[in-house]
Amino acid sequence: MFVQSSWGKHIVYSLFGESHGPMIGITLHHLPAGIKIDMEAIKKDMSRRRPGKNKYSTPRNEKDQFEIVSGMLEGYTTGAPLTALIHNTDQRSRDYSKVKSKMRPSHADYAAYVKYKGHNDYRGGGHFSGRLTAPIVFAGGIAKQLLMARGIQVKGRIASIGPVKDADLDQTSSTLISTIKGETFPLVDQSLEESMKEVIDKARMDLDSVGGAIDVVAVNVPAGLGEPFFNSVESTLSHLFYSIPAVKMVAFGSGMQLPFMRASEANDAIMYKDGAVRTLSNHNGGVTGGITNGMPLIARLHIKPTPTIDQDQKMIDIENKENIVDHIEGRHDPCIVPRAVPVAEAMMAMGLVELVADEKWTERWCPDDTY
DSSP: OOOOOEEOSSSEEEEEEOTTSSEEEEEEESOOTTOBOOHHHHHHHHHHHOSSSSTTSOSOOOOOOEEEEESEETTEEOSSOEEEEEEOOOOOGGGGGGGGTEEOTTSSHHHHHHHTTTOSOOGGGGGGSGGGHHHHHHHHHHHHHHHHTTTOEEEEEEEEETTEEOOOOOTTOSOHHHHOOOSSSOOSSGGGHHHHHHHHHHHHHTTOOOOEEEEEEEESOOTTOOBTTTBOHHHHHHHHHTTSTTEEEEEETTTTTGGGSOHHHHOOOEEEETTEEEESOOTTTTEETTEEOSSOEEEEEEEOOOSOOSSOEEEEETTTTEEEEEOOOOOOOSOOHHHHHHHHHHHHHHHHHHHHHHHHHHHTTSTTOOO
């Protein structure tokens, strides 16, 4: 058995490393030569995801400084595989000595032990750790820049933390991106920030954790992207969203409310406005028939509470084959949601680049193509 850690057809992303190994990283295959990369923009996204900045995230203090070892020269891609390394500098593997035999609830410990016959790296979750999302944010930063060259912009925000929920996005607006502000707590309604912080801090003081939800939005997405049935917009993006550790549900547009609506309420009325086709609402989140329809592309990701908590929990001892009550020491996020926002953005950007490339690849075979 092996870990399947590559994704993509046009640009292939190969993720490597473990949470407590010497380094983590990613290789991007098939990037065209001559693309200028804005490294400062990528560093900013990496900083948004970086742990150890405040009491609302894990105290593990990783700088997340990346080193590009191939595929770049003088600020431009060379056409060779682009590889970025991120060194792990603040591991405390001793905290996880128990995990070799004691399987934590809601973690990958037991499933990975069975699948890889006990040979998986159990320290800090190994290859299944959220630590591996740092290289994803690096790759997503490049994907964002590829999309920006086509006018497509991707941005995320916190939709809820615990019971504190932000108002729904104005799904009819084409200027959603300009309303999404903030960095540590990117909210549409900034008045909720203190309430969300209080919920996280209460969970932290109780040696517990809390989950929430993220909205990720892309604007200026052209109509016509998506390859139904099996490579529809929703299936392509959901594949990536569900690859983020802790994501347990994905909905597009008003997806969670649609089962409770009539068609007369749920249908997005369509019209011409200033010569362009627009819908009067966006309950479908910019996708119909698995294809983008030109409206803002909106997805909501639901994040479970961080399962590592400093409390006694029921678990099993795989070595002695017995039920136990124990707790595992370690550093964890009392809420992973704020740091997961740039990860959600990265995944949407990577998926959209794939969908754009699918469209361009298909066009090459059209009789009237001028390629």
